[in-house]
Amino acid sequence: MADPVNGNARRAESVDIYAPQWRNFLFVAPYLFIFAAFLVFPLFWGIWLSFHKADTFSSGPFIGFGNYARLFRDGIFLQSIWNTFYFVFLTVPALALIGLFLALCLNRQTRSAAVLRTLFFSSSVLSVTIVTLIWRIVYIPDMGLLSMIYGFFGAKAPAFLSDPDIAMIGIAIATIWWCIGLPMMLFLSALQQIPQDIYEAAALDNANRWQTLRSITLPSIKRTFVLVVIIQIVFQFQLFGQAWLMTKGGPNNLTKPIVLYIYNTAFQRWDIGLGAAASEILFLLILVAAMAQFLLTRRKADA
Template sequence: MADPVNGNARRAKSVDIYAPQWRNFLFVAPYLVIFAAFLVFPLFWGIWLSFHKADTFSSGPFVGFGNYVRLFRDGIFLQSIWNTFYFVFLTVPALALIGLFLALSLNRQTRSAAVLRTLFFSSSVLSVTIVTLIWRIVYIPDFGLLAMIYGFFGAKAPAFLSNPDLAMIGIAIATVWWCIGLPMMLFLSALQQIPQDIYEAAALDNANRWQTLRSITLPSIKRTFVLVIIIQIVLQFQLFGQPWLMTRGGPNNLTKPIVLYIYDTAFRRWDLGLGAAASEILFLLILVAAMAQYLVTRRKADA
């Protein structure tokens, strides 16, 4: 006759859902391997390279903070930092505010709103090569679309890509046109999560549109606004394709961002140590800017 005590113990052991199951690690192992190979290892390898005088063929001798000292003595690198911050200042607020305006305007269940949402989002699926080609045609002096529009009014179009004062603004306009789809869709998603009962209650209290926007809509999407700002800061700090294809970083390095400086240093001058140091500076700038924006926005939202 079987022992009922031992049988119950075996059954309890077989259904113990809290027991460690190491074989479950196999389900996440592929992701962890890819994550370590393409993110964790390059991060630490870049830090290691930044402390060495490295080129394409060898890591070279250890130089400590020598590469960082060289960076901050390089006027072109300092100019690239200013260019990057200037570009972020031009694009991130514009993307957030224009995206919010479009979302508020197109948050309707109509066919025309659906068509317009599709049109505004369609630019986001284009590659940077196509986007820059379109805007180079727009900016062509005397023959471009902008020159034709100015010509109707008897005026001369500004030379966006050759004027030192306007080149970065021209790149920023093209970038906002290209990237506006993602902020718009994020805001639309947040707006559609707001219960309609709240708006109906506000209408019964005779609240106008401005009062509804200020007291209901904006407080309800404040977390999405923070998310959009942080995403755009991270994305726009990585500016590369637009200035490379539109201006080659000119005129006079006034549109050369940090990523383009890293590309020139590491892959055209083959100074991998200096390029790695510049990439670590870029990483710290993105981290500090995103965290500062998050803390400031969160403090205002909680106030």
């Protein structure tokens, strides 16, 4: 941001077309009004609400950290934090590794590779409603696609979504299916930025493919790998639709993520203050990951 300002100062000596003028503000005013009204104000109003015994329309009496104290005595909230981390742990490494694998295999100019890339990204354009609809019918006991495939091998399909031990895994599989396109594409564009002459030099040195992969390809995309992981952590941390539509958070709240806890609390029980406090906790957790992403992309821009 410093550069354009300095540039302005230099130009200003000849003709002062970049001098600060109030009327120039009019260009940014429409956006800033919306930004202030529907993002900045709600952000602070949400913090304010979290310190109050709020109801649907107003903030109610001030109760200090009462909501936060209630949250951390609430076993379901603590469970939902654990569930969220568990879900991130199930999905993010799988997305990064499968995405990398697909990118490495499909990074070529053939027609079949192009078709497969199209296929692997296609699920990403679907809404969470359609994705969960597809996977619920796949998982449905006794008549779904999964139980028919298991039946073909004479086995009984695991009861994804109703068995407490594996319900979250069922949601994770549907999520990986839904989200695999973006990691693959990010890795593909990173792979295409590696200069070809490095590979040619390696080929002249008789490096085999494993050596080439380990000493050229993987080091070159290390930063992209970290970026993919952080993007996915931020995104998967906000799990809501899949859990709400596939299991409603059950069985026994074992698939209830933080966002679903917020939804249940604020928009079903209308305990607005408690919900607001929970969303501030979520905000703090996401902020840590978002900060990491910000620092990472800034460093990339400097390099």
